[in-house]
Amino acid sequence: MCIRDSLQGGIPASVGKLAALKTLEAYDGSLTGPIPAEVGDLSNLTHLWLPGNSLSGPIPPEIGQLSALKYLDLSSNDLSGSLPPEICNLPALLSLSVSYNQLSGFLPPEIGGLSNLSSLYLNRNQFSGQIPEEIGALSNLSVLYLSQNQLAGPIPPEIWTLSNLRTLNLSENQLTGTIPPEVGNLSNLSSLRLSSNLLTGSIPFEIGYMSSLMRLELESNQLNGPIPPEMGDLSLLWNLRLSGNELTGPIPSEIGDLVGLQQLWLNDNQLSGPLPPEIGFLSNLADLHISANKLVGEVPSALTALTSLNDMWGLDLRWNGLFTEDVFLTAFLNLKHSHRGDWRDTQTVAPDNVAVTSVADHTAWLSWDVIDYTDDPGAYEVFVSPAGP
Secondary structure, eight states, rough: OOOEEEOBBSSGGGGGGGGOOOOOEEOSSBBEEEOOOOGGOTTTTOEEEOOOSSEEEOOOOOGGGGGTTOOOOOOSSEEEOOOOOGGGGGGTTTEEEEEESSSEEOOGGGGGGGGGOOOEEOOOSSEEEEOOOOGOOOOTTOOEEEOOSSSEOOOGGGGGGOTOOOOOESSSSEESSSSGGGGGGOOOOHHHEEEEOOEEEEGGGGGGGTTTTTEEEEEEEEEOOOOOOOGGGGOOOOEEOOOOOEEEEOOOOGGGGGGOOEEEEOOSSSSEEOOGGGGGGGOOOSSEEEOOOOOEEEOHHHHHHHGSOOTTTTTESSSSSEEEEHHHHHHHHHBBBSSSSSSGGGOOOSSOEEEEEEEETTTTEEOOOOOOSSSSOOOOOOOEEEOOO
16 A cells, blocks of 8 residues: 655645555655654555655654655655664664754664665754764764765764775765775775764875775865875766865876876865876876975976866866966866966966065064066965074
């Protein structure tokens, strides 16, 4: 027996009398009000799909009585309160989605009891506290979304033992600590998204062992150190976002081995040295963002091979120290660059004839030739190195 899209207004308490009901579906936006506790009387229910409505109030703990339930989707409603521990008593549950609600509180450790769970969507809520280590008991889990919450503390090491994971999204939380070498154990993972957290430390070279990885987003953290050359082993990667960190050192030439790459975001770091010409091998690249680094030197002519770059916004080289005298290359970069006009006007250049005119009481007066450029007010930044004894 099945009820699909025939409910209007609220779910009546009398629904609990439909003992033979196996599927209860409504995703046309017609449902309002609370989910009645009597839903827990539907002992034969295998599918409870109510996404995209205006259901409000808490999730009734009586849902934990639905021992036959395999699929539970309450996403995109106005549900509030905590995730009831009783919901973790469903031995047959394969998929649980309560994303895009207003749920709050800690995630119950009982969640580790959902031994058959394949997908878990808790994203876009207001969950807080730490990620319970018991999630590591979900050995069948292939999809885990905990993004856009207020989760804090370190990522529990048990997550790196979930060898069946295909998708892991922990972005937009307040997670701290490092990305451990054990991340390389997730050889089946195709998408790893840890962006917009407070993660520190270096990117482990073991990330290069993740041979199935197609999407890697680590932007907007506090990661430091170099970009590991081993990333060049991720032959299936099409999206690489490392922007908004504190990464240093050169861009490794091995980046050019990622021939399927479509997005490369390295902007807002402290990367230095020249642009490797191997970037020109990335013929599928649509977005190349490397602005606000310390890159210097001549732009390699190989970049003219990046014909898939989006015109007018696919390339961002601003706020580096790059140059070229190649007229053809300049025209190509101007076509692709996100800054209208001559891309060379976006580069940081040192003024000529810098001199110290006088020194007194820990104060130095400097002079230099003014740079004749009026398209942008610009700024001067003075770097000071203490003198030796």
